[in-house]
Amino acid sequence: MKKTVLFIPALALAMIPALAWSLPAFAAGGAGGEGPSQPGSRLEVAMTLYAGGITMGQMSLDATLRASEYHTVSTLQTSGVINAFWQSEIQATSSGKLGAKTFIPGLYDSFYTGRAGKKQEVSLTYEHDAPPRLYADPVYSTTGFEVKPDDTKNTLDPLSAITLIFSGVAAQTGNVCALTAPVFDGRRRYDIEITKVREVDVRLDSGLYQGKGVQCDLHYRQIAGFRPRVLKQNEQFPVIHAWFVTLPSAVAGRDYSVPVRIWADTKYGVLAILANSVKVDGQVPKGFKP
Numbered sequence: 001m002k003k004t005v006l007f008i009p010a011l012a013l014a015m016i017p018a019l020a021w022s023l024p025a026f027a028a029g030g031a032g033g034e035g036p037s038q039p040g041s042r043l044e045v046a047m048t049l050y051a052g053g054i055t056m057g058q059m060s061l062d063a064t065l066r067a068s069e070y071h072t073v074s075t076l077q078t079s080g081v082i083n084a085f086w087q088s089e090i091q092a093t094s095s096g097k098l099g100a101k102t103f104i105p106g107l108y109d110s111f112y113t114g115r116a117g118k119k120q121e122v123s124l125t126y127e128h129d130a131p132p133r134l135y136a137d138p139v140y141s142t143t144g145f146e147v148k149p150d151d152t153k154n155t156l157d158p159l160s161a162i163t164l165i166f167s168g169v170a171a172q173t174g175n176v177c178a179l180t181a182p183v184f185d186g187r188r189r190y191d192i193e194i195t196k197v198r199e200v201d202v203r204l205d206s207g208l209y210q211g212k213g214v215q216c217d218l219h220y221r222q223i224a225g226f227r228p229r230v231l232k233q234n235e236q237f238p239v240i241h242a243w244f245v246t247l248p249s250a251v252a253g254r255d256y257s258v259p260v261r262i263w264a265d266t267k268y269g270v271l272a273i274l275a276n277s278v279k280v281d282g283q284v285p286k287g288f289k290p
Helices: 001-017 080-086 158-167 227-232
Strands: 040-049 056-066 069-078 086-099 103-114 119-125 133-137 179-184 191-203 212-224 241-248 255-266 269-280
Touching: 001 269, 040 255, 056 080, 056 158, 069 158, 086 158, 119 227, 158 179, 158 191, 158 255, 191 241, 212 255, 241 269
Parallel strands: none
Antiparallel strands: 040 056, 040 269, 056 069, 069 086, 086 103, 103 119, 119 133, 179 191, 191 212, 212 241, 241 255, 255 269
């Protein structure tokens, strides 16, 4: 059971980079100024984490894209049997600018509370083309398996990465799954690579959604900041599968790409993250149940 529990945060990291703590540096964020006259769109997603059919936690994402800016708030809280090993609550925020096909992060903050009152705040601040500036309280060592400063340039914090994936901004025409999110979490550098597998008819067991979707594969590629043994085991990390659904918003040209089911077959059993609530601009999208 212990190995299974320890594997779940790592898998969640690859599936939902914004909400993992096992690679522990969550980073910096804050809200950008958003004028009320600017056209904007809001995506709200709530999901549940499972291991072998057992509930392991709840997570949520609330993202707003307005004009040339984005701002996201996310929460992860463990529950059930996992609390005996890894009881955690993580709150994170991220904000920045919208690029042509990417995000340009500005700030990202995270606040972690664990067992026995253990707490950790980690932040990354982005300025121009410089490497992100790290702040941690309490301070932790970044020596031993360093990431070169140049390798952290033009990367995303974990929450900006998941918002980019969900936003559809980086999607290519006719293929919502053709993208790579380069991530630096304050200690480690990795990529989340997404590729299309096939068109699918999605029918969730919960009844939340029934309709068209796309199955994509996600690959978690460790690049730097890991022990050499971990880097050698890169190909042993299981392929993660996801059903993505395209959801139009009230803003012309703003289509979201939301994974409603994410799963991986592992030697510990099936680990999964399932959507249980989705709203776009405050409304339940077509094909979804309230």
